[in-house]
Ligand SMILES: *[C@@H]1O[C@H](CO)[C@@H](O)[C@H](O)[C@H]1NC(C)=O
Ligand SMILES: *[C@@H]1O[C@H](CO)[C@@H](O)[C@H](O)[C@H]1NC(C)=O
Ligand SMILES: *[C@@H]1O[C@H](CO)[C@@H](O)[C@H](O)[C@H]1NC(C)=O
Ligand SMILES: *[C@@H]1O[C@H](CO)[C@@H](O)[C@H](O)[C@H]1NC(C)=O
Ligand SMILES: *[C@@H]1O[C@H](CO)[C@@H](O)[C@H](O)[C@H]1NC(C)=O
Ligand SMILES: *[C@@H]1O[C@H](CO)[C@@H](O)[C@H](O)[C@H]1NC(C)=O
Ligand SMILES: *[C@@H]1O[C@H](CO)[C@@H](O)[C@H](O)[C@H]1NC(C)=O
Ligand SMILES: *[C@@H]1O[C@H](CO)[C@@H](O)[C@H](O)[C@H]1NC(C)=O
């Protein structure tokens with residue numbers, strides 16, 4: 001994509017109506033699909049309808065208030081023994097742009113709900129099922145062999161994007177002006193793989209909390225779970241105590257960043273003392289922790305590990321406790337981790353998490369399948385596009401920074417890649433309700449990461465910050481609770497005004 005197109009006002013590109021070359025019917029679509037592709041479904045949906053597909057076991061959710069659109073499902077043969085499906089939303093009122101959305105966990109399925117979000121901006125949107133059908137924690141697809149693993153790693157995404165772009169241009173009778181990607185977690189990994197392997201697929205990539213080191217992450221989930229198990233042991237911390245620990249973490253760590261606002265903005269800088277939670281004789285054990293439980297906390301926070309039990313990956317930061325009921329279930333490690341390790345890494349469905357040991361973790365990290373891991377940090381081919389991860393990916397950022405800085409190029413990493421941390425946010429989602437997209441009331445490039453990315457790509461103006469918005473009790477109707485500037489890493493937000501809830505009080 002030529003940078004000279006960047007000055008086009010995107011508002012002028014909005015609201016194009018299609019001069020469709022095909023009817024929204026299976027026969028009509030099939031007519032121009034290449035060999036090996038089959039149209040499975042075509043539905044013409046009028047304005048403001050809801051859509052859901054319960055057979056999509058990973059994404060059965062309802063998307064409401066869709067714009068009028070043509071919905072397609074296409075099946076593509078990817079090898080002699082594998083195939084994938086993708087779904088496409090072709091809005092009647094098109095903004096001239098294309099978007100792909102990612103998946104989550106090990107999910108095999110078309111992510112219709114995320115597609116709905118992007119369709120509301122006016123994009124033509126694609127999502128791939130990644131070549132298998134299963135829930136987010138179902139790793140059985142990995143037993144179907146290399147071709148299925150390759151589809152899941154990157155082939156289904158790239159193929160879906162290529163096929164979908166051709167259909168979009170055929171449908172609207174004109175070229176796509178800009179192409180974008182948005183995904184979180186596994187969706188983040190998929191975005192990073194795409195821009196490394198196929199830098200021409202997108203002009204801008206929005207990556208959230210990328211689960212990119214997949215061999216490590218599977219073992220990490222199991223290791224963290226194992227620390228707090230078995231349930232019958234005296235070191236086990238029941239989930240009912242997680243809120244108590246969270247309150248203590250906020251108490252000790254909130255102010256470390258200089259501002260007491262109920263948000264831990266610098267977990268690394270906090271030296272959390274778990275001992276303050278220690279039970280004293282006669283105290284009620286549902287309001288304190290025993291000595292063996294305190295030991296578990298130290299292991300979870302990575303304060304100490306010994307040679308016999310080394311910490312393999314990152315520890316949990318103080319402030320993560322609100323996510324523990326999902327991450328550290330009380331009976332077994334997170335099934336996503338166990339299944340990813342058993343099926344994808346070990347290819348052994350009978351593997352028992354109680355057998356986890358550091359040798360096998362290290363061995364699998366070294367010898368496991370890395371085809372889905374985005375570890376080519378020389379991303380110069382993408383450097384005239386933009387990448388905008390909005391959560392944890394410091395390792396990735398630093399590796400790219402190191403690589404690009406060592407190259408003889410006339411630009412800096414900051415010119416095309418910015419990382420924004422979101423203090424106080426958990427993993428990927430804060431559900432505001434299914435009709436909601438973007439930032440209601442603040443539909444602009446300063447508040448909405450999708451619009452910020454578009455603004456950067458199309459007008460050449462990089463985001464100096466993004467204003468994060470928190471609604472009271474996650475309800476739009478209750479109004480804004482607080483707003484704050486998120487700064488591009490390594491900058492952090494500093495309080496310069498009086499009202500901590502006002503974005504204007506913060507500076508990068
Ligand atoms: C969309 O549908 C919902 C419920 O079906 C209805 O309440 C709402 O008024 C509709 N909106 C428009 C703009 O027609
Ligand atoms: C996925 O598999 C489930 C059974 O686990 C089945 O009910 C469902 O119809 C399948 N979905 C698709 C899209 O094939
Ligand atoms: C997709 O095509 C493959 C052949 O490549 C076939 O085995 C598979 O059943 C098809 N899937 C659907 C859902 O029709
Ligand atoms: C798996 O398949 C891909 C693409 O077909 C190929 O490039 C790769 O070498 C294969 N890997 C193994 C381990 O067979
Ligand atoms: C689309 O772009 C191609 C290559 O840039 C160009 O040759 C073609 O004329 C364009 N098509 C339309 C319909 O604008
Ligand atoms: C211990 O504390 C819990 C939670 O505050 C309370 O429900 C319970 O009744 C207390 N038990 C005793 C024996 O005081
Ligand atoms: C570690 O686990 C693997 C896989 O279960 C097993 O084959 C191996 O014997 C174990 N090693 C040790 C040292 O326990
Ligand atoms: C940059 O990445 C390339 C390709 O992955 C690699 O060959 C090179 O060694 C890297 N350079 C540095 C300084 O890490």
Ligand SMILES: *[C@@H]1O[C@H](CO)[C@@H](O)[C@H](O)[C@H]1NC(C)=O
Pocket residue numbers: 472473478
């Ligand atoms: C928000 O939720 C909290 C906790 O459930 C409740 O106490 C509070 O009243 C709610 N606030 C509003 C404005 O509804």
